[in-house]
Amino acid sequence: MRESLTDDLRWRSAVDLVWTHYEDSEDWVVFHPQSGDVYLVTAAAHTLWSLIADGTAPTLKQLIPALAAALNRAPDDQLAAVTRDTLGFMDRAGLVRPISL
């Protein structure tokens, strides 16, 4: 994934995702009907997704502080790197998609 591409893009969620959560842990399972794939993700990753799914079409730059606030953590380099990686994973999985420039 080319670095500059990820920074400039605005993101939206894929449609028809099926998110499942059970009370006995913080993890989420998501089913993506378009691909037929299933993923196990952390609560933090689910939070990142919901910041995209709310329809505000954020960029990565906007997501980092928003995620930090939602997770009650400092928006430091480590968080930025993890956010970028998780966004990249979600992009490859098709859970989120960029809006064309």
Added chain:
Amino acid sequence: MPSPSSPLACLATSGVQVAIGPFLVRVRSDLNGVHEYLHHLYGDFQVAAGEGGHFDIAVVSSRGVRRWVRPQANLVVNGERPFLPLPGKLAGAGFEWSLNWCVGNQAPRWVAVHAAVVERGGRALILSAESGAGKSTLCAALALNGWRLFSDEFALIDPDTGRLTPLPRPVSLKNASIEIIRGRGADVVFGPQGVDIEGARFVHMKPPVQSVRRGLEDARPAWVILPRWVTGRPTTLEPLPKAHALLRMTDQSFNYNHLGTKGFACVADLVRQCDCYTLEYSDLDDVLIRLESLASS
């Protein structure tokens, strides 16, 4: 050799239909090995002469020289050949492997998860594990100890009701498991023993007659357990987060996504209904006691 009037007499001509769980399986074969295998291990099943069925399995000899010299068994499933030809002696096992391929890949009316299932008191226990972790041995031991065998290969989930449908079949046992299980019941019946491509000894255990007679009685799912035999390990049953159990179950199912969202929801709901655990053990008797107390709680 069975009499000409037995249903199996048609095996090499028009074929037979065997009722296995909810499936009608059409079988044809010109190999004695398959004849004997079905005669010994499917004696309690309904067998009739006929064509048609959910699956069409043919186990046939090769043409020409290979019909007689180092004879082979070719597996043809609804016109496809999912396997390379097998040595003729493995023909019976070839029938079972073909049936596994059918149930696992062909997206029937049920969601099929690769797992063993046993039932007690109307509630089903689903055992999901990698090959070699001892799942079949545990499943066979349970089936000989008060639990009804549903299947050692597949959990069949009805997406409309969420209940499990039995698929009683011979239980596949390898290497040391063979002796372990042989020693556990006077009425244990084994088919012919063989050696598979990887050099493992294997045998198929005839399913207990009650599991076949009650083959149309479904059950509601109650427990999902991921068992693992570990040398010297005391019986350890620990809660497994349901999200992890769900991932495991979908990972072990090749056909849930043929049913789309409905298939996924089916497995997600099953996990919701069940108590989920990991299980490590080394003493089979101790595990049976532990699981029996789980069932009565």
Added chain:
Amino acid sequence: MPHVNVAPDYEVLARVLRDPTTIDRLSPEAFSRALDAAQRARLLGWLVEQVRAGHVPAAPPEWLRDRLVTVDALTTGYERAVRWEIDRLRRAFLDTGQMWVLLKGAGYIAAGLPPGRGRRVADIDILVPRADLGRVEQILQDNGWEFPELNAYDNRYYREWMHELPPMVHRDRRSVVDVHHGILPRTSRLKPAPDRLLQQAETLGDGVRVLAPAHIVLHAAAHLFHDGEIAGAIRDLVDLDQLLRWFGRDERFWKRLVEETPAMDLARPLYYALRYSHRWFGTPVPDAVTAAMRTWAPPAPVRRLMDVLVDGAMMGTTGHSASASVFALYVRSHWLKMPPFLVVRHLLRKSLQRD
């Protein structure tokens, strides 16, 4: 002991193909054999469409009803898998400004054409300008597609002799993309110009491109009568019939087809396509087109030989003479692709590999 017959029942499939109402009168066992034969001929999607249109044996037993649920789910899954691959390609090419066009099965599915319904597609074929091959390789590699390990012989086969990129395999999904810069290999006798295909390509709602209707038909005709392997013969002709009926509802399509055929140097393949589609499926062809076809026809002896070969191919390999046709068709298509001295060497090498 008599030998168990495991050959697919292409005969019942052929009857159903020519007249889908046959299904209503078939026994459940015969229809089950038709399902099996359809799967082998990669026509299960087509057959499921007939079932959806209401063609089912009378009073089907439970096992057949269950089979119908199964094949419906299976073919829906096939289409879903292709649409996902197309989506991933869109993602890969997003904002690159790169021209790329979907061909064949993936194109049918993207454009919502009848032959796309429930279709099982092995590889996704795309067409790009020849000058952009390197750039396209790079874009695909950036997005997870890789070249598989090829031995030196196969590498040369693709890059030097066929002038194609080897197929690219996605590292996670194991799906395959075939990147083409022309619709026939460079060594072919016929020279359809790819520039014309690219210029006239049409853009669908989601930004994906497919060929213009006349070119879709011409490509299908070229594919069957140049590259066609025998197992695909039945499906390819069914595709052609469906495409011609679908596009043929608009008379402007026929006009374009007649113009584009000589422009693309594909007169002979299209002649065969129209002839055999009409012969086997009764495809309606306007008189004006039939007249134009005469100038595209081969000499009568060649035409008669092709009649035998295609009829044999359509009926599957059920007899000795049919097997000869299979071989003849295969050898012919290879000859069209490569200079003769290369053919013998290549066939020899391939047959050794199979053992």
